[in-house]
Amino acid sequence: MEDVVRTIRISKVYSSGEQRVEALKEVSLSVERGDFLSIMGASGSGKSTFMNIIGCLDLPTSGDYWIEGENVRGMSKNALAEIRNRKIGFVFQGFNLLSRTSALENVELPLIYGRVPAVKRRAKAIAALEMVGLADRSQHYSNQMSGGQQQRVAIARALVGEPSIILADEPTGNLDTATSSEIMAIFQKLNRQGITIVMVTHEPDIAAFSKRNVVFRDGRILSDVQLPDPTETGRSRGNL
Amino acid sequence: MELLMSLRIAIRALRSNKMRSFLTMLGIIIGIAAVIAMVAIGSGASKIVSEQIASIGSNILLILPGSTTSGGLRLPTGAAPTLTYDDARAIQKECSAVAYAAPVVRGAAQIIYGNMNWSTVVMGITPEYLLVRNWPVIHGRHITPSDVEGSVKNCLIGQTVATNLFGSEDPIGKIVRIKKVPFTVVGLLDQKGQSPQGTDQDDIVYIPLRTAQRKLFGTQFPNTVGSIMVQAKSEQDLDRAEEQVNVLLSQRHRIGPSRDQDFTVRNLSEILGVAEQSSKAMSFLLGAVASISLIVGGIGIMNIMLVSVTERTREIGIRMAIGAKERDIMLQFLVEAVLLTLIGGILGMALGVAGAKLVSAFFNWPTLISAKAILMAVGFSGAVGIFFGFYPARKAALLNPIEALRYE
Ligand SMILES: Nc1ncnc2c1ncn2[C@@H]1O[C@H](COP(=O)(O)OP(=O)(O)O)[C@@H](O)[C@H]1O
Numbered sequence: 230m231e232d233v234v235r236t237i238r239i240s241k242v243y244s245s246g247e248q249r250v251e252a253l254k255e256v257s258l259s260v261e262r263g264d265f266l267s268i269m270g271a272s273g274s275g276k277s278t279f280m281n282i283i284g285c286l287d288l289p290t291s292g293d294y295w296i297e298g299e300n301v302r303g304m305s306k307n308a309l310a311e312i313r314n315r316k317i318g319f320v321f322q323g324f325n326l327l328s329r330t331s332a333l334e335n336v337e338l339p340l341i342y343g344r345v346p347a348v349k350r351r352a353k354a355i356a357a358l359e360m361v362g363l364a365d366r367s368q369h370y371s372n373q374m375s376g377g378q379q380q381r382v383a384i385a386r387a388l389v390g391e392p393s394i395i396l397a398d399e400p401t402g403n404l405d406t407a408t409s410s411e412i413m414a415i416f417q418k419l420n421r422q423g424i425t426i427v428m429v430t431h432e433p434d435i436a437a438f439s440k441r442n443v444v445f446r447d448g449r450i451l452s453d454v455q456l457p458d459p460t461e462t463g464r465s466r467g468n469l
Numbered sequence: 470m471e472l473l474m475s476l477r478i479a480i481r482a483l484r485s486n487k488m489r490s491f492l493t494m495l496g497i498i499i500g501i502a503a504v505i506a507m508v509a510i511g512s513g514a515s516k517i518v519s520e521q522i523a524s525i526g527s528n529i530l531l532i533l534p535g536s537t538t539s540g541g542l543r544l545p546t547g548a549a550p551t552l553t554y555d556d557a558r559a560i561q562k563e564c565s566a567v568a569y570a571a572p573v574v575r576g577a578a579q580i581i582y583g584n585m586n587w588s589t590v591v592m593g594i595t596p597e598y599l600l601v602r603n604w605p606v607i608h609g610r611h612i613t614p615s616d617v618e619g620s621v622k623n624c625l626i627g628q629t630v631a632t633n634l635f636g637s638e639d640p641i642g643k644i645v646r647i648k649k650v651p652f653t654v655v656g657l658l659d660q661k662g663q664s665p666q667g668t669d670q671d672d673i674v675y676i677p678l679r680t681a682q683r684k685l686f687g688t689q690f691p692n693t694v695g696s697i698m699v700q701a702k703s704e705q706d707l708d709r710a711e712e713q714v715n716v717l718l719s720q721r722h723r724i725g726p727s728r729d730q731d732f733t734v735r736n737l738s739e740i741l742g743v744a745e746q747s748s749k750a751m752s753f754l755l756g757a758v759a760s761i762s763l764i765v766g767g768i769g770i771m772n773i774m775l776v777s778v779t780e781r782t783r784e785i786g787i788r789m790a791i792g793a794k795e796r797d798i799m800l801q802f803l804v805e806a807v808l809l810t811l812i813g814g815i816l817g818m819a820l821g822v823a824g825a826k827l828v829s830a831f832f833n834w835p836t837l838i839s840a841k842a843i844l845m846a847v848g849f850s851g852a853v854g855i856f857f858g859f860y861p862a863r864k865a866a867l868l869n870p871i872e873a874l875r876y877e
């Protein structure tokens with residue numbers, strides 16, 4: 230089966246007037262189905278730029294990117310929006326939920342844009358909230374929830390459309406340690422159910438929950454290692 | 470389904486900022502209210518003028534003694550006693566385009582009944598006159614040709630005269646004195662209302678022409694008339710009638726190239742047509758001024774929508790990240806703008822109708838509210854929403870999702 234994500238020498242150059250920033254330099258990376266990849270690296274090393282490109286929020290300046298075997302080169306904005314809707318689930322550092330909107334409606338949102346009929350939409354959204362343990366909070370407004378709960382709603386929103394991959398850019402960046410481990414436990418659970426995850430983090434402790442770790446430096450990949458299974462080596466949530 | 474969803478999002482957005490939504494709407498409310506009220510008042514005015522024109526009679530030429538030059542009046546028109554009863558008879562007989570020629574003499578007089586008296590206009594007429602004026606006698610009888618030829622001292626009275634002299638008494642058969650001469654009231658005229666010049670047309674007494682000439686307004690020229698009213702057979706015949714009257718009277722008055730005309734023919738319908746045109750122009754102008762306020766309201770909508778797009782940049786970014794397409798975002802903001810203007814339009818419509826009714830009630834000014842005007846106003850308010858909402862909506866749809874997500 231083809232890789233979920235496959236980049237061949239993708240580069241990203243930001244140029245504004247005189248200034249020219251090479252945020253990514255010929256990065257080639259593949260993520261196979263069911264993998265749980267963590268990305269680390271100093272601030273400004275290109276992690277977010279890479280995530281934006283594999284999330285189809287942006288296109289590379291050069292190189293090729295295949296998502297589930299489909300090359301995104303030259304795709305229209307509409308086609309990219311379609312891919313984001315069907316194949317990608319985002320989890321952000323700042324949660325990015327719609328305020329004054331219930332948890333349920335937030336989770337339903339991707340399905341609305343995916344033109345899923347209302348009844349089916351509701352059932353799927355409730356199921357997704359159940360997966361993150363928030364079924365009883367579905368009518369709560371997002372801005373009345375704690376950070377950890379908000380991030381769980383965001384995860385439910387990311388997985389409700391049954392995407393090929395979940396992309397999380399520093400999902401625990403705004404959370405305390407205990408809450409972070411709760412979130413990571415959810416990611417691990419999802420991953421065990423076969424969902425492919427790519428996650429950016431600063432913290433080695435958080436990266437330790439993943440199966441594979443890539444380190445970026447100055448827009449290039451510095452290292453790419455398989456991690457031992459956390460459950461086998463005892464690096465489970467209790468030891469954080 | 471998409472539209473329903475956009476509608477729900479829009480309602481939520483508008484409700485989350487009630488005061489601002491209302492103030493934004495206010496521009497449209499005032500604009501639409503102004504358009505509806507102004508058009509209602511303007512069409513009311515047009516209607517009055519049209520009715521007044523109809524009350525004069527249609528396809529009318531007025532022949533006055535005296536002459537005009539192209540530059541203006543030479544003699545005061547009507548000053549020289551040059552038109553005669555026989556001129557009128559000749560026009561009636563010989564001009565093929567003329568339906569009726571009605572000679573008239575006119576004077577002011579005091580009219581007395583019992584101990585009541587009333588100053589009014591007394592006109593000497595022939596039976597044709599009230600046909601030309603399309604003015605029925607509602608009680609009693611008309612002036613007859615034999616009344617005219619026999620100089621009988623009969624009279625018809627208008628509603629205003631009847632009310633002031635007789636009150637609720639039946640005037641038919643009663644004897645009134647006009648300049649001390651006794652006249653029998655034989656007929657009561659239907660209510661006619663105001664003339665385009667604003668005079669009360671019902672404040673009038675009609676007597677047979679010959680009677681007026683010989684027994685009431687005796688002058689040194691006993692056969693002359695003050696004016697002749699001519700009705701053409703149809704609107705198409707009007708110009709031909711004017712031509713025929715000119716030729717005939719020039720012959721009868723022996724007007725040659727060396728002598729100026731001693732009479733003037735005026736096309737009354739034309740003069741009144743100008744009045745109608747100006748009242749139409751007036752209502753158009755009122756509507757145009759009101760439309761400007763609607764445009765100002767639209768600019769207000771645009772302004773607030775731009776603010777709203779900026780405020781909700783992050784929300785737009787989130788929606789884009791999870792798969793909203795350009796047209797989804799566009800639709801969301803367009804629906805919001807149209808909803809604002811439509812609600813404003815409906816409220817404005819209610820206010821405008823109420824305003825027009827108020828003007829009617831307080832200033833006794835007839836207003837005309839047509840369903841067409843209302844539909845147009847509401848449709849127009851929707852169009853204002855689309856027009857002024859388009860740019861902000863497009864701006865939202867074209868945001869870069871990454872930058873929008875990063876927006877604080
Ligand atoms: N929109 C942009 N315009 C210009 N430069 C940018 C833009 N986005 C990122 N950069 C630059 O690209 C580099 C990589 O940024 P980023 O991918 O956000 O790093 P990281 O997420 O690893 O901290 C940085 O030097 C950053 O300043």
Ligand SMILES: [Mg+2]
Binds near residue numbers: 276277278
């Ligand atoms: Mg980053």
